[in-house]
Amino acid sequence: MQTLTIRRPDDWHLHLRDGAMLEAVAPWSARQFARAIIMPNLVPPVTSVAAASAYRERIRAAAGPGFTPLMTCYLTDDADPDALERGHREGVWVAAKLYPAGATTNSHSGVTDIRRIAPALERMQAIGMVLCVHGEVTDPEIDIFDREAVFLGRVLAPVMRDFPDLKIVLEHITTADSAEFVRDAGPNLAATITPQHLHLNRNALFAGGLRPHAYCLPVVKRERHRLAVRAAAVSGSPKFFLGTDSAPHLREAKESGCGCAGIWNAPHALESYATVFDEEGALDRFEGFASEHGPRFYGLPLNEGTISLERKPQKVPGEIAAAGSMLVPFHAGEELGWTLA
Numbered sequence: 226m227q228t229l230t231i232r233r234p235d236d237w238h239l240h241l242r243d244g245a246m247l248e249a250v251a252p253w254s255a256r257q258f259a260r261a262i263i264m265p266n267l268v269p270p271v272t273s274v275a276a277a278s279a280y281r282e283r284i285r286a287a288a289g290p291g292f293t294p295l296m297t298c299y300l301t302d303d304a305d306p307d308a309l310e311r312g313h314r315e316g317v318w319v320a321a322k323l324y325p326a327g328a329t330t331n332s333h334s335g336v337t338d339i340r341r342i343a344p345a346l347e348r349m350q351a352i353g354m355v356l357c358v359h360g361e362v363t364d365p366e367i368d369i370f371d372r373e374a375v376f377l378g379r380v381l382a383p384v385m386r387d388f389p390d391l392k393i394v395l396e397h398i399t400t401a402d403s404a405e406f407v408r409d410a411g412p413n414l415a416a417t418i419t420p421q422h423l424h425l426n427r428n429a430l431f432a433g434g435l436r437p438h439a440y441c442l443p444v445v446k447r448e449r450h451r452l453a454v455r456a457a458a459v460s461g462s463p464k465f466f467l468g469t470d471s472a473p474h475l476r477e478a479k480e481s482g483c484g485c486a487g488i489w490n491a492p493h494a495l496e497s498y499a500t501v502f503d504e505e506g507a508l509d510r511f512e513g514f515a516s517e518h519g520p521r522f523y524g525l526p527l528n529e530g531t532i533s534l535e536r537k538p539q540k541v542p543g544e545i546a547a548a549g550s551m552l553v554p555f556h557a558g559e560e561l562g563w564t565l566a
């Protein structure tokens with residue numbers, strides 16, 4: 226197969242930031258994806274309906290026509306069920322996002338104890354609003370490579386038991402444990418998968434030296450986990466779909482004594498995923514993963530129109546100018562076998 230044409234895809238987990246960074250990064254997503262679930266971990270976080278609508282307008286302006294931002298509410302300990310319901314009914318909020326406090330970038334205002342947001346979860350279950358989850362415990366006693374696996378039993382399973390009709394997306398899964406957990410759960414649990422967790426194992430963090438551009442959260446895991454996540458992505462199961470977790474941080478913030486977590490994969494996201502499906506002999510399942518499973522889970526219509534990829538090598542630039550500085554894209558300096566037509 227030399228050309229791969231699929232229904233226009235969506236990105237079910239995307240960080241666009243704000244201001245000059247938003248202006249620089251949004252067009253990269255808009256050229257590939259029709260819609261994206263927009264992460265609310267700005268500073269300050271997007272917790273109100275008014276802030277979310279205003280942010281949505283800024284995104285529309287930066288991305289241009291033909292791109293629909295799907296907004297999420299950043300859950301805090303005092304999340305208000307009535308405000309959630311109002312934002313959802315008004316069509317502003319498609320989902321709400323659970324960041325365990327301290328788990329990742331800009332999560333300090335997140336939830337300190339899942340029991341505190343029981344009223345919010347109850348309401349979301351009642352109105353059919355999706356819960357997106359950064360699935361890692363923050364307990365410093367737990368090894369960072371185990372935080373996702375421990376989250377499944379400590380937090381996710383109890384939430385699913387207490388709110389059996391709540392639709393949950395376990396985002397950016399990185400482990401065999403999560404792939405199995407999601408596969409074996411009922412239809413209300415799904416997962417997104419990033420390109421980096423399909424391409425990298427934890428050796429990438431230390432390949433010839435410390436590699437800040439391979440650092441994101443949840444941190445990349447052992448090879449056996451990468452293989453399990455790959456198998457889930459290409460399995461054809463409707464429970465697994467595309468979510469890039471593209472998370473831009475300027476070069477100097479990544480290459481630092483305390484480098485930020487996040488990989489900016491937006492420029493070549495689709496080509497990066499296509500490479501994986503090609504390697505796995507699963508190009509026939511790519512459209513489901515990229516364009517069908519996500520909208521079906523969220524109860525949204527499939528996109529009209531198509532996008533094509535060609536089997537044509539391209540070199541990924543080492544850096545791209547943004548917001549008065551530079552961003553280093555995922556796969557910087559490498560060759561990818563597929564190119565957006």
Ligand SMILES: NC(=O)N[C@@H](CC(=O)O)C(=O)O
Nearest residue numbers: 240329330441442472486487
């Ligand atoms: N994935 C990351 O490493 N970073 C994300 C936050 C997140 O999705 O956890 C970011 O906002 O930079």
Ligand SMILES: [Zn+2]
Nearest residue numbers: 329359442443
């Ligand atoms: Zn996250």
Ligand SMILES: [Zn+2]
Nearest residue numbers: 240264470472
């Ligand atoms: Zn993210």
